[in-house]
Amino acid sequence: MDVLKKVPVREQDPKVRATNFDEVCLGYNESEAKEEASRCLTCMNAQCVKACPVNIDIPGFIKEIKEGNFEEAGYVIGKSSALPAICGRVCPQESQCEGKCIRGIKGEPVSIGKLERFVADYAMAKGIKPKKSTESNGRKVAIIGSGPAGLTCAGDLAKMGYDVTIFEALHEAGGVLVYGIPEFRLPKDAVVKKEIENVIALGVKIETNVVIGKSVTIDDLMEKEGFEAVFIGSGAGLPKFMGIPGETASGVFSANEYLTRNNLMKAFKDDYDTPIRPGKKVAVVGGGNVAMDAARTALRLGAEVTIVYRRSEEELPARVEEVHHAKEEGIIFNLLTNPTEILVDENGWVCGMKCIKMELGEPDESGRRSPVEIPGSEFTIDVDTVIMSLGTSPNPLISSTTKGLDTNRRKCIVANEESGATSKPGVFAGGDAVTGAATVILAMGAGKTAAKGIDEYLRAK
């Protein structure tokens, strides 16, 4: 064993997985997990813990793995995180815990994400459930949105004894974990549903099909339904479009629509009614994780897929692992390229996309070098489907129907970083609804902070 390298994780062969929706990464088995765990130096002043948005005791749980106490390892993680099987799969560990691992200075960091996943999957397979709080304090808290922020906040509050109800607008709980992230990266029945069941096991109630701001307002929840505090974790669900000609043509989708049809509505399964038009030649515009998810979904539905991104590979906002997987599966990358027009046939369908070549100029306010068009470099690519994956912004449904709730110019809800408190007394917020589109784990961190903030607020009340 090379102690400088991670124990490799088994994955489905790229050629095989390009045609199915089964999970790509197969995870560690017991002996692989123990071997990888043995690489951990059990630092006293562990940097990885500080880099984790929910401060999991990483050396603590890895120590249990080393000793073969897998169940105990699960309890150590459970103290800080309600969704370890999910985080082990979708957290950007390379820029968080693993990014700070001392092993990483000389060699590869400890594969913390894969170890977390192993522990969570072990507990799930053994049917180990978290314990319900025995002491209920009878005080009602409403959580809006059942994504990572809401589930975490709900779980933490339930553990403290609060009577928690989550309101979800869609027909299934999970938010972006269910509608956004594809099955092959995050299995829905085997992982997401199970972790949500664990949150329910803590005593949390989930009411689906309730659109806050439409079915009922926050004011009504507080004044008429007896909720003493509300947490808004409604995410950033509003898709952006480029505003170029041809964008309303048939065959142009937001990544949200394409992914929702496939993930939440299971269009890829023959026995579901949901229609999807997979496309034969698909262009995905954008370079984030969502773009990779949309591209790899289209590929699995049988399309030839090109990613069109205006900056270079170095600036791709997607996780390195996702880009690597996409390339392995045969996604074509058309970098330093920007669409200028979607070409439409006489029936209103997409029949091509006009693009222009870009070069990188001076760094912009985000610190990334901003792309500049190269004059005269226009060309057309042959596509029948275009998926726009340009990022999302928070949905104004709640902020526009709640009096006294401040938002900033990006339509994000303004919330205190330390407590999650908003401008409206008793109302807290966190996750993408506050930050704009970010990651699962940052949303969980915000949910955790807000749970503490709500507890302090209600104790003082």
Added chain:
Amino acid sequence: MYKILKACNLASNIFLMDVEARRIAKACEPGQFVIVRIDERGERIPLTICDYDREKGTITIVVQTIGASTTRMQKLQTGDYFMDFVGPLGRPSDFVHEDIESLKGKKMLFVGGGLGTAPVYPQVKWLHEHGIDADVIIGAKTKDLVILEEEMKAVAGNLYVTTDDGSYQRAGMVTEVIKDLVNNEGRTYDVCVAIGPMIMMKFVCLLTKELGIPTIVSMNPIMVDGTGMCGACRLLVGGEVKFACVDGPEFDGHLVDFDQAMKRQNLYKTEEGRALLAEQEGSTHHGGCNNCGGDR
């Protein structure tokens, strides 16, 4: 789960259901819609609210069978359940928030084409309950497809029914009736609300523009979530991209790009048709529809 308290057919391919949905019945206003899912495998189907009873906590929907899901829905009986029923979605009709006194001074004309009669009904009823009687035109292909005539009669000012084939009352398109009322009977209208097939709304709008009557239409395009998330329902209104689910469903009809909207509506036609064929033919469906690849 959402219980169906009443289910009945209004025409061979149009049916009505009263569904128990307390939160929605409490919060909804005319002009809004719901999204319905039959079961685990069903699609999310947007349906305009046809009526509501705040006391009983029910919502009335009227549905036409057009695809696999709606055909399956028609088989549901009184006492059955919908798996999901969410709403109210979209913005209420503008007049709901208008000053009642100024509203009383307005002459309003409602035009319901085919199934579009159903979403017209709660608007006319709301106005009637607020002391305003509006004129209503119901248009249908043929006599058997005229729906909600009695209900409408009870809440409308003047009611005109027309059938394309002349099998019942007036003969011809709704646009003929509008022309007749304005040109021959000397009626004036301050606003027209037209709801029906896109092609009907398009031609009503062309006419009312000529006649100088501001017109509101209700768009029911392809939709998934109904909360602004997917963008599938985007339309061009006055050159701007709007989402029917959150910015609508009602828009200024003189600004809607109907040609573009009709093209977008065809997006899933083939897939819907495919699903319908597969449903009807069951295990005997082995392709031949040129869509599903079942014969490949």
